[in-house]
Structures are given as C-alpha cells and as structure tokens.
Amino acid sequence: MNKQHMALSLSVGVLGGVSMMLAGAWNVYEIWIGFIAWGLFFKNGGDNNALKMTITAGSYGAVVAGLFFFLSSNIDLGALNGPLWIAITVFALMMGTQVAMFSCAPTAVCGYAATAGYILLTAGGQMAQSVTTVGMSNPIVMVIITIIIGSAFGMLSGKVSSAIGG
Numbered sequence: 001m002n003k004q005h006m007a008l009s010l011s012v013g014v015l016g017g018v019s020m021m022l023a024g025a026w027n028v029y030e031i032w033i034g035f036i037a038w039g040l041f042f043k044n045g046g047d048n049n050a051l052k053m054t055i056t057a058g059s060y061g062a063v064v065a066g067l068f069f070f071l072s073s074n075i076d077l078g079a080l081n082g083p084l085w086i087a088i089t090v091f092a093l094m095m096g097t098q099v100a101m102f103s104c105a106p107t108a109v110c111g112y113a114a115t116a117g118y119i120l121l122t123a124g125g126q127m128a129q130s131v132t133t134v135g136m137s138n139p140i141v142m143v144i145i146t147i148i149i150g151s152a153f154g155m156l157s158g159k160v161s162s163a164i165g166g
Helices: 003-025 029-041 048-076 079-094 105-121 123-131 140-164
Strands: none
Touching: 003 029, 003 079, 003 140, 029 048, 029 105, 029 123, 029 140, 048 079, 048 105, 048 140, 079 105, 123 140
C-alpha cells in the first residue's frame, strides 16, 4: 500500500467529516460545492497557486452565473430566453478566462454550474431573485464563501497528508 495515498485518504476522510459538521452548523457552506472546490484545488495543482486559481476562477464563474439569472429574469428575450442568456453568459465566461486570474476554464465552468445548481435546487429556483441582494441571502455570496472554504480544506488536507505521510 502506498503510504502517501493512505495519508491523503485519511486526511481527506477526516477533514471531509469536519467539513460536513461545518455544513450542518454554519449557514454559509454547502457541502457539495465545497467538495467540488476541494477537488478542483487538487486538480489545479494542490499548491498556493492552485488555491488562488480555484478561488478566483470559481468565484468568477459564480458571478457570471448570477449575471445569467439576473439578465434572464429582467430582460425577456422571448421563447428562447433561457438558451439565449446561457449562450451569451457562457460566451462571456469563456472569454473572461483570458484574464490570468480567471484562466482555468474548467474551474470557472464549475463555479458557474455550482451556482446555477444551487439556485435551481434552493426553493425551486426562487432564489434567483436574490442575486442582487447584499449579504448571505445572495446565492453568489454563498457559493463564493463555500468555494473559499472548500479550497482551504483542500489546502489543509494536503498539508495534513504531507505531515502524516512523510
């Protein structure tokens, strides 16, 4: 058995349990979005740069998804309202990945998808109206905080793994 893999498995497992406890105790953390960010942190390299990229690109995706909900709710483009606003905002999402701090397109797309999923799954999509509110009731804020926490758990699990696995 690979000692490093065992250490990482133990670290992620234990911290995953802690993460779940936080999700139950805090009203600012969605476990499934946190695990997406955690995985992206490792996919992005598992280091300080990966932490920054996961947070910035994932947050960028969350903001653009919020823009989709705002625009599609306030500017009706007729029978193709949803598809047209998706096309426009996803085009903008991908164009924005030319900016260095948002350049990880898969992470930006995951931030967009997690935000859309969170909004659509919460109160039957009624949360879409709250993308312009200030504070924790804004789903974009919730997703970004969760991305930050999930990425931090990724960083922490890597450090704990290194400490116990040598």
